[in-house]
Amino acid sequence: MLKHAYLIMAHTNFNQLGKLIELLDYKQNDIYIHIDKKSKFNEEELKSHAKISNIYFVKRVKVTWGSFSQIQAELNLLSEATTKNYDYYHLLSGIDMPIKKITEIQNFFEQNNGKIFLHFRGNKEYKEVIDRVKYYYICTDFRKKKGLEKVIKYIFFHSFLAVQKLFRVNRIKNINEKIRTGANWFSITNDLAQYVVKNKEKIIKQYKMTFCADEVFLQTIVFNNEKFRKKLYYNNFDDNYISILRKIEWRNYKPYTWKIQDYDYLMEQKDYLFARKIDEKIDKDLVEKIYKKLKENKINKY
Numbered sequence: 001m002l003k004h005a006y007l008i009m010a011h012t013n014f015n016q017l018g019k020l021i022e023l024l025d026y027k028q029n030d031i032y033i034h035i036d037k038k039s040k041f042n043e044e045e046l047k048s049h050a051k052i053s054n055i056y057f058v059k060r061v062k063v064t065w066g067s068f069s070q071i072q073a074e075l076n077l078l079s080e081a082t083t084k085n086y087d088y089y090h091l092l093s094g095i096d097m098p099i100k101k102i103t104e105i106q107n108f109f110e111q112n113n114g115k116i117f118l119h120f121r122g123n124k125e126y127k128e129v130i131d132r133v134k135y136y137y138i139c140t141d142f143r144k145k146k147g148l149e150k151v152i153k154y155i156f157f158h159s160f161l162a163v164q165k166l167f168r169v170n171r172i173k174n175i176n177e178k179i180r181t182g183a184n185w186f187s188i189t190n191d192l193a194q195y196v197v198k199n200k201e202k203i204i205k206q207y208k209m210t211f212c213a214d215e216v217f218l219q220t221i222v223f224n225n226e227k228f229r230k231k232l233y234y235n236n237f238d239d240n241y242i243s244i245l246r247k248i249e250w251r252n253y254k255p256y257t258w259k260i261q262d263y264d265y266l267m268e269q270k271d272y273l274f275a276r277k278i279d280e281k282i283d284k285d286l287v288e289k290i291y292k293k294l295k296e297n298k299i300n301k302y
Contacts, residue, residue, distance in 0.1 A: 002087035002109055004029045007077040009070075010094025011036035011063065014046065016280040017094045019291045021049040026102045030054040032081050034073045037062040056080060067140040070184070070214040071207055075200055082190070082197050087113070090187045096276040097290050099247065099266050105273050108245075109187075115233035116189055118222055119182035119244045121215075123237035129181045132211040134172050135164045140211060175206065180219040180237075185244055185276070188218075192228055196221065247272040260285040267293070 006024050010017050010033065017033075024031055031053050035041050037060040047055045058076045063069045074091065081089055088109055098105060138160050142153035172179070196203070196218070207213040222228040229235070234243035241248045247269050249256040257277045258266060263286060266275050280287045 001028050002106070002113060003084075004106075004109070005081040005084070005086040005089045006031045007074070007081060007089055007091045008033045008094055009063070009073055009077070009091070010034070011039045013094055013280055014041050016097075016278075016287050018046060018049040019287065020092070020094065020097060021046065021053075021055070023098050023102065023291065023294050025050045025053045026106065027052050028106060029102075030056065030081075030084070030086070032056045032058055032077050034058050034077050035060055064141040064144065066143075066212045067137075068204075068208045068210060068213065071203065071217060074184070074214065075197070075203065078193050079197050079200065082193050085190055086193075087190055088187055089190070089193045091185050092274065093185070093276060095279050096185075096246070096274050097278045097287070098273060098294060099269060099275050099290065100273050101294055108273060112233060114189060114231060116192055116222065116228060116231045117187035117233050117244050118218060119185070119239075119241060120180055120219055120223070120237040121182045121239050123180075125179050126181065129216060130172075130179055133179065133207065133213055133216060134170045135161055135211075136169070136171065136209045137161070137211045138209070172206070177220055177224045179216060180223040181216050182219045182239075183241070183244060183246075183248070184214040184218070185246055186218060187244065189231065192222070192231075195225075195228075242271050245271070245273040247275040248277075257282050258286060259283045260289065262286070263289055266290075 006029060008017070008020070008031065021031060031050060033046070033055065035057065043057060058080045061069050061072050061076065063073055077091070078089065137157070139153035139157040142150055142157050145153055199221075203217055207217050210216075222232070232243070234240060247266060255277050257279050258275060260283050267290075278286055278290070
């Protein structure tokens with residue numbers, strides 16, 4: 001039986017996170033959790049939701065959307081989990097939920113052992129994505145600020161970027177890689193996880209002070225490595241979330257948050273194991289209904 005490490009990034013909705021832990025709790029699974037350093041939570045309360053799996057909390061960082069802190073949180077999770085050599089590492093957010101029984105999820109990976117599940121937004125380079133990694137970014141947290149502080153950080157963010165464009169800064173000009181992008185969520189094999197951790201310092205140097213590069217660094221590694229590229233479960237590079245087994249929809253230019261009226265639609269999905277985004281603050285009924293359905297069907301053999 002394959003061993004799995006579930007890597008969860010969370011900053012809120014800890015009641016929902018507890019339910020997610022319970023649904024992942026299984027004899028072949030361990031759960032690693034990164035909680036945003038800005039958040040307050042009860043570690044023992046979260047641990048109490050797991051009766052079988054080991055729960056590990058990794059070194060926390062203050063996560064800001066778009067900043068390198070998101071990559072750092074992922075590296076912290078992978079660095080901790082790879083010390084135990086799991087067969088698979090699954091990155092989830094605290095507002096993801098399974099839509100299949102844990103036994104079905106386990107069986108799927110048994111049948112597809114060795115495949116890498118990574119999403120690509122097309123097989124080409126996008127100018128806006130190249131710009132995310134060729135320039136240096138400061139004050140990326142201006143969107144979360146208010147009043148004068150937001151104005152000042154906004155000015156610094158755009159002014160610093162404009163000066164770099166004027167002087168044709170290109171921090172990746174000597175990097176012989178094709179830049180690719182996609183969703184940051186993944187299910188990857190031990191050899192890829194170990195490769196990422198082994199090259200952690202290189203990743204930090206290349207992507208520190210970039211913008212939204214958590215959607216770039218792993219896709220770029222895999223695309224430029226023939227060994228890993230050949231292991232992709234879905235290699236059409238056509239922006240299909242089947243590639244990561246997560247049911248995600250975009251509406252009005254942002255990820256749609258599923259509602260209770262979507263329950264039957266989600267649970268009938270044959271090609272997906274997880275769904276995002278599901279938020280108890282928006283629709284608690286959907287969280288409860290999925291939880292109760294999967295909990296009552298959850299079978300553990302010790």
